[in-house]
Amino acid sequence: MNKSCRSIIRSLAFFIPGLFVCFTAGAQLLYKTEKANFDSLELMLPALKGAQKADALLKLSSFYTTTDSAKCLDFARQANQIAEKIKDKRYSCKGKIALANAFYFRGDYLNALIYGLDALGLAGKLDDLQLKFEAITQVWFIYFYSGNYDLANKVAQEAIPAFKDVEDPETRFRAFISGGWALMSSGSGDLALPLFHQCAAIYHQSNKIPLPNYIVLIYQTGYAHLGLNQIDSALFYFRKGNGILNDNPGIFKKLPSFVADFNDDIAQCYLKMNLPDSAEKYVLYSIEQFHQRGERDILEIGQNCLDMGTILTEKSAVEEAFPYLEKAMDCGNWIYRHKKVALDDSVSKNYWYNPIQNNPVYNEQIGLRISIRALDYMCWIQKKLGNHEQALALLEEFNRKSKIMETILNQQAIISLNTRYQTERKEEQLQILSQQHQLNEGKLERTRMLLFTFLAITLLAIIIVSLLIRQYRIRQQQQSNLLMQKLFRAQLNPHFIFNTLSNIQGMILEHATVEASTYLSHLSKLMRNILYGSMKEYISLNQEIENIENYVRLQILRYRDRFSFEMDVDEALDTPALLIPPMLVQPFVENAIEHGLRFKEEKGNLKVEIRLSGSFIEFLITDDGIGRARAAELERERQKYRISFATQTIQQRIASLNRLSRHRYSLDIDDLTDASGSPAGTRVRINMPVNLV
Secondary structure, three states: OOHHHHHHHHHOOOOOOOHHHHOOOOOOOOOOOOOOOHHHHHHHHHHOOHHHHHHHHHHHHHHOOOOOHHHHHHHHHHHHHHHHHHOOHHHHHHHHHHHHHHHHHOOOHHHHHHHHHHHHHHHHHHOOHHHHHHHHHHHHHHHHHOOOHHHHHHHHHHHHHHHOOOOOHHHHHHHHHHHHHHHHHOOOHHHHHHHHHHHHHHHHHOOOOOHHHHHHHHHHHHHHHHHOOOHHHHHHHHHHHHHHHHHOHHHHHHOOHHHOOOHHHHHHHHHHOOOHHHHHHHHHHHHHHHHHHOOOOHHHHHHHHHHHHHHHHHOOOHHHHHHHHHHHHHHHHHHHHHOOOOOOHHHHHOOOOOHHHOOHHHHHHHHHHHHHHHHHHHHHHHHHOOOHHHHHHHHHHHHHHHHHHHHHHHHHHHHHHHHHHHHHHHHHHHHHHHHHHHHHHHHHHHHHHHHHHHHHHHHHHHHHHHHHHHHHHHHHHHHHHHHHHHHHHHHHHHHHHHHHHHHHHHHHHOOOHHHHHHHHHHHHHHHHHHHHHHOOOOEEHHHHHHHHHHHHHHHHHHOOOOEEEEEEEOOOOOOOOEEEOOOOOHHHHHHHHHHHHOOOOOOEEEEEEEEEEOOEEEEEEEEOOOOHHHHHHHHHHHOOOOOOOHHHHHHHHHHHHHHHOOOOOEEEEEEEEOOOOOEEEEEEEEEEEOEEO
């Protein structure tokens, strides 16, 4: 067979990002004919509405693609009209794809391209990958079959990057094998090979790619090398494919016809290497295999017979060559008349990777090419054998069919120019729309900036006002807290003075003048310090210690040494330099004496410890009195009309201090027990943050 004829027919094989549309996850790469009762579906149409009716019409249009072009177009138009009515952009895109497909199979590539480009633009706006690649598939075939190979190549290259970062291995495999074949078919085998190598890596790294898909990949890789005249590499892949087919005898049923046998492909390599004997052997293998399977694939039989006739003619075995060439001519004539490549419609439809490749117009051209080439050789053979009358008849038939082919090619050239013009016009429209879009975007951006500036100024104003209000409230709260602290001290100081004067009154009544005098001396020092502290927010720790000592001496005198007192101050504390709130510790010393030690029968013990604990000063006031529970009972019995403000007031004061300070003041009171579980006193723990003078 003529090498260019074989490569042209083979180059039809495939561009199919549309495979992504045709198969569900886990399915084979190859097209499977959908089984449905289309007669029943057609009868149901009047009862359907909206999207359901659109779906049914789209299925019917697809079904009649190769059998009834008028019905195919009619159903596509109805589907598109319904899509426009229901204003569903996805169905509108599907309707345009169906119309493009209908015109494409009628050979009306110009209208097919108009709808195909519209569908592609709409799919891009929808950001629907499936619809986008269905449209890309349609547009690619229109460009390819109308002779615009450069535009087909451009479409393929633009489609591939969308799948580079897709995680699913099946999707990436389909995209790369489809895009690679498209590039190879458009004359860019060097760009196709890296994609095929990526597919091979995906197959070996993933267990999701079926073996038939891998065989198709091997076939495509071999033909890419063959197209680049890399014969040794092509032979390697074709032999590898043949080996897999031999190891898996039944797998050819899952493959397209032209991939189900690599012998003829190996023969093409040997023909390019000028080894006709080796080529003849492999062509015979191929013919034998097709005879074993039944002569259903007319195109493959015609190609193989043409190859065999060509080889024998070049070897001068003209009498042996003639029957093969005659068979090839018959096959070509049959394909030309019937515009399909196999006896059975289902085989013809599934001959390629996808039904869209089973184009009646192009099938007609394939048949003519095989027939013309066979007639050329047959005419030459009859002339060489001296059968001039037969040679003349064959020459007349050759010229007749050559004119038909010339007419078809001229029409294709016109179609090619029209489709190119339509593409350029569409690109100009898109460019104008893009410029308008950019202008609108510029206006919108300026509007956004003005709005953003206004919002930013408004937000800034709100923040400033909020901060001012917050600052004002903080100042008001601080003033309120200061007034509250002074009020707490005003509550605390009269309470202490009341208790002290009551004690002095008791001593005078008992005629204990010396004790009363000593008591008054300590009281005067204590009162002086208290009055001094009442005018300040903080006093030194040293002054607080002196206040506690003066107070405890007063109480020891009052209760005639009924308890002992111990003051333990951490040497690490710089008592003159450290500041604490006044009258915060003394009330708990008072409680320890008045409510704990006072009612104890034996002599009690009072201990005040002051320690440095990190960034806090810790006060521990411990007594071994009767405990809080017993003291509360006694107080209720003996002093029903007296009110003790100390604990409640200090807790309120600590809460107030915490609102003013970043560091937290804390108060804990623990009831102590002895080994038998009986009350054994109370321990009060106060933590204050360190403040320096």
